Amino acid sequence: xxxxxxxxxxxxxxxxxxxxxxxxxxxxxxxxxxxxxxxxxxxxxxxxxxxxxxxxxxxxxxxxxxxxxxxxxxxxxxxxxxxxxxxxxxxxxxxxxxxxxxxxxxx
Amino acid sequence: xxxxxxxxxxxxxxxxxxxxxxxxxxxxxxxxxxxxxxxxxxxxxxxxxxxxxxxxxxxxxxxxxxxxxxxxxxxxxxxxxxxxxxxxxxxxxxxxxxxxxxxxxxxxxxxxxxxxx
Numbered sequence: 001x002x003x004x005x006x007x008x009x010x011x012x013x014x015x016x017x018x019x020x021x022x023x024x025x026x027x028x029x030x031x032x033x034x035x036x037x038x039x040x041x042x043x044x045x046x047x048x049x050x051x052x053x054x055x056x057x058x059x060x061x062x063x064x065x066x067x068x069x070x071x072x073x074x075x076x077x078x079x080x081x082x083x084x085x086x087x088x089x090x091x092x093x094x095x096x097x098x099x100x101x102x103x104x105x106x107x
Numbered sequence: 108x109x110x111x112x113x114x115x116x117x118x119x120x121x122x123x124x125x126x127x128x129x130x131x132x133x134x135x136x137x138x139x140x141x142x143x144x145x146x147x148x149x150x151x152x153x154x155x156x157x158x159x160x161x162x163x164x165x166x167x168x169x170x171x172x173x174x175x176x177x178x179x180x181x182x183x184x185x186x187x188x189x190x191x192x193x194x195x196x197x198x199x200x201x202x203x204x205x206x207x208x209x210x211x212x213x214x215x216x217x218x219x220x221x222x223x224x
Contacts, residue, residue, distance in 0.1 A: 001169070034210035036152075043202065043216065044152065049209025087152055091210065094166040096142070098152040 002026050002090050006099035012107045019075040021102045023088035028068045032092040035064055035073045038101075039084045047086075048073065078104070109133040109213045111203045116218030123193050123222070129186040129203030129215055137161070137181035140206040143188045145199035146217075153199070156188065157206070171197075193222040 003026040013019050023033065031051040036044040046055050048064040051071055061076045075082055083106055088099040115127040127143070143155040156167045156177040165177050176189040186203055200217040 036211075038152075043214035044211070046210050046212045053209065055210075055212070085151075089152075089154075089210065094157070095168040096154045096157065098154060101151040 001095055002029060002093060002097055004088055004090055004097055004099040006086075006088060006102045009100065009102060011102060011104045013078050013104060014107045015078055015080060017078045019078050019082075019104060021073045021086055021088075021104075023066075023071045023073070023099050025069045025071075025090060029090045029092035031067045032090055033064075033066070033071050034089045034091060035062075036087045036089065037082075037084045038087065044087065075104075080106075109205070111205065111213055111215035113201065113203050113215045113218040116201065116220045118221045118223065119193055120224050121193060121195055121222050124189070124191045125193065125220060127188040127190065127201055127203075127218060127220070131184045131186065131203075131205075134205070136179075136184040141179060141186045142204040142206055142211060143177060143186075144202045144204050144211070144214075145197075145220075146202070147196075147199040150199075155201070158186070190220070193220070195222050197222050 005024045007022045033051045035048040038044040047058050052064045063074045065072050085101045085103045087101050110132045113129045142157045145153045158165050158177045174192045178187045198221050200219050202217045203215040204211045205213040
């Protein structure tokens, strides 16, 4: 099974900060990586697919990059509504594993 | 409007069984691969199973193989998860999730399964 490791697991940041989350795969997955945002008590929201393509309606301050085994999610200027937990997921093979999550909290 | 509504969760003793259902509306259900994803209280997302749009292919996470069975009824826009030999570690909210190219775009609100004595 492919393992996904997100760093950091917890991040404290201020509104306006640039934030970067890394997701590393245990083996190459091409660009078959998605990112999700989950707020407390809510279901996950699909943000990015193919490592770097924004889902419709996702603000342009979100961006994704990477291929192979290393990927990043960047929020260029953190907004209040961005405080949440972020998960990466690989769609290269089964099981469709998720990373353990990165919680972004207000400093 | 796309809707996915899960039902069937509840409290069950370890070793027991439950059958989860998901009713879909607002899209052509038979065109999509469908998934079950679970989330234990306070924990991360855990993919459970997937079924091809026509039901001809199914895949499971190792921890549920031989115990859980995913199925679907396209005529009635329904997805199911039969869960047998439940364990305490299966306790979670179970989400019915639609797959599109690149990821999971619609999630139901979830149904809570609690395996406890």
